[in-house]
Structure formats: C-alpha cells, structure tokens
Amino acid sequence: MRVFTTGASGWIGTALTTQLTAAGHEVVGLARSAASARTVEALGARAVRGDVSQHDVVIEQARQADAVAHLAFTLDFARFEETVDNEVALLAALGEALHGSGKTFVAASGTPILPGRTATEDDVLDPAGPAGARARTADAVLALSRHGIRSAVVRMPRSVHGAGDRNGLIAGLVGLDRQLGTAAYVGDGHHRWPAVHLHDAARLFLLALQDAPDGAVLHAVGEEGVPLRAVAEVVAHRTGLPAGPVDPGPLGVFGTLLGTDQPASSALTRRLTGWEPVGPTLLEDLRAGHYTG
Secondary structure: OEEEEEOOOOHHHHHHHHHHHHOOOEEEEEEOOHHHHHHHHHOOOEEEEOOOOOHHHHHHHHHHOOEEEEOOOOOOHHHHHHHHHHHHHHHHHHHHHOOOOOOEEEEEEEOOOOOOOOEOOOOOOOOOOOOOOHHHHHHHHHHHHHHOOEEEEEEEOOEEEOOOOOOOHHHHHHHHHHHHOOEEEOOOOOOEEEEEEHHHHHHHHHHHHHHOOOOEEEEOOOEEEEEHHHHHHHHHHHHOOOEEEOOOHHHHHHHHHHOOOOOEOOHHHHHHHOOOOOOOOHHHHHHOOOOOO
16 A cells, blocks of 8 residues: 655654554655755655645645555644644645545544543534544544545544654653753642653554545553543653642643543443554653653
C-alpha cells in the first residue's frame, strides 16, 4: 500500500512512518522544510516539499496514494481557529478530488472532554470545549464517506508521551512548571488526563489505515485517566520544584485543561481492532526523565 502522510516528520508521524515502512508499505511524507525532508527520508520514506496550506500539493499526492494519514497540526492556541479553517477547506477539496475513488483517509483528532464522566468513542466532540474547534475537522473527515472514501478518525488523548517529546502537552506542562516555579495542578489535583505511549498510538493508526471500517471513530487511549497531582509529584521529584495548586485563570487554555477532569476509554476500539497498548505509562516515562532531563 502506498501511504501519503502529512506531519510525517512530526511526533506521531515519525513513529507511524517507521511502523509503515517496517510493515512493507511505501510512504510519501509531506515536509515543510529541508530538515523535515531529511527526517522523512532517514525513516525510509520519500519526502515531498510543501505544507497543508498548499492544497494542490496535498491533493496531487493523495490522488497518487492508496491511503492518506493526516497528522499535520500546529498546536498554537493563538491560531487555533485559523488552522482548523484550513483543515476543513482542505478536506472539502479532497472530497471532491477523490470522489468515488475508494481510497482510505485516516486523520488524528482529540478525545472528547466530558467533565464528570469517561468519554467513549460514541461521544461527539463539544464545539464549545477547550479544543472544540477540532470537532469541525472530525466531522469533515467522516463526511468523506459520502464521497466514496473510506474515512476514519483516531482520537488522541491529552498525552501522547515518550522519549524525545518536545512539543506535546506534557512537555508544555513541564515548561510551564519551570516558569511558575511550581509543579502545578488545580484544586486538589484529582483532574485526570488520558494518555498513551507514542508507539502504541502509531500502531493503532497503522491498524486504522489497514483495516478500520468506514466511519470508524477510534480512541488511542492506553490509560483512561492519570491524576494531574500524580504527574506534578513526579515532576517535583525529578526537578526539585515544589508541587502545589495554582490558579488556572491566568493560564488561559492550558489552565482550563489542567482544571478539567477528562478521562477517556478505548474499550470499543480494543474490541473492534484487537489493539492493546503495551508501552510504558505516562508516570513511568516521567520517572525515566524523558521530560525533566
């Protein structure tokens, strides 16, 4: 299978590209820079220069591929709406260009935030939530089915963790802790984030590309909910910072995420795909110093 991957040189993209090539698939990766292209090629894939704002480049590569893995996303809260607007427009254009092709399109999204209960694959993303703008992207991906494209969404938890993570939410949280001088949590720290190890997340994405039924919504969740106080205590132990509660108000979206209990389940995904996470837990990766070294 020939797979065109956006975000191929990114955090999840590099892990997925490695697993795709190991499984014998041909991978073409979108690369925004010469450095990204070198990363993609070092993984055994072919690089194509461009980014997701260049719709003609993405559409041409999608036409030549059997499947598309859409992972590119800039986690910049200041430009969140703009980024999502571009994604939705791109997906609409892809639907027209690939109409009736029977190709596969799998995109990453986020698990729902449903305070007070555990989110499942049957729950929809709340457009009014902290990252709710991505609900429009998920809807646009699943709408590709109406164009004769086998589409699926793999929802990622708040933490996709592992050695080398520099831009994820846990890396951002540790950076924030250093700025605040406190390993931070909100209230009594009972709020939970779902988590998954990087390689487990990539393996589920691979399974989705190969076999997921049309319209599938999958959860790449290895741990339903890790208490943020437990995270803070490990960060405190590793850094020497004190662990303690903070006022979430001045922290913007990050404060909202810290102060919201948001566990998520992957029970339906496991039954549907046979996927079982085997990688280290979030606290194990923190104790190993991957985020505090």
